[in-house]
Amino acid sequence: SVQLDRHLSKPAKGPPLSRAFVEEQLRRTRALTENLNPGTVIDRSGLIRSRKMFFAALSVVLVLTLTVPEFLKQGFTNWVRPPQPARTASSGEPAGDQPAAPAPKVLYTLESLALNFHYPAYTRLPSKELRPAEGKIEVLPGTEVQLEAQINRPVSGGELVLNGKDHFAMQPQGPATVEGRFLVKGKGFYQIRVK
Known part of the structure; x- marks a missing residue:
């Protein structure tokens, strides 16, 4: 309706629309926009779902932190320095070349x-x-x-x-x-x- 007002103020040959039509259109549009609820126009379901997932993950981490000792510290250590995989004997070595059992450890006190x-x-x-x-x-x-x-x-x-x-x-x-x-x-x- 704002765009129609431009045509009424500067008619080229004659107004294609009447002034009464534009005023009626402005009145109806104003009545609709004054009572407009933004929740009906904007879809927030994705935002709400993301917020619920964030709080669920946060509560799981909080429960683990309170119940499992050193949960965050151990996780951070494993993330920064991952444990080395265990070494296995290569399949190309003959069975007779396997190392002997280690000698018993000497205990120092x-x-x-x-x-x-x-x-x-x-x-x-x-x-x-x-x-x-x-x-x-x-x-x-x-x-x-x-x-x-x-x-x-x-x-x-x-x-x-x-x-x-x-x-x-x-x-x-x-x-x-x-x-x-x-x-x-x-x-x-x-x-x-x-x-």
Whole structure:
């Protein structure tokens, strides 16, 4: 009807439409558009379905997170570093060339542990030695820890592993003693591995 108004204001030879027709058309259109419900014109079924699927997936992840311990952490670890597939013997090897069963593992146990703490300079604390120590390290970040471990069997060296990531060499100090040191950065755990 707005387009028809243009023809009435500038007639070429004569108006093809009457003014009364255009005004009636405007009145009817206005009455329909004032009471128009956008929900009847716009289809939102796809949006509603997508929203329901999103909330269903979100609730499943939430339930799994609350019920399965370390669900998200393990999933992220597997996503970033997928587990290596198991190796199988190639079919071209003769049966007689199969490796022999591994020798029994030697079990090492920790006989005694000594810890020496060198605190950061800003604390002005003297060095502290715990002999024998239980293995618990509760110190400020920045403290240098020196470990001396006595093992039940002779060892050629060792490795100090922090939080499963950082590896520090441990030097042999005797036939069954290894020594290592590290700097405490924050909370975590350590392991002593010997060879």
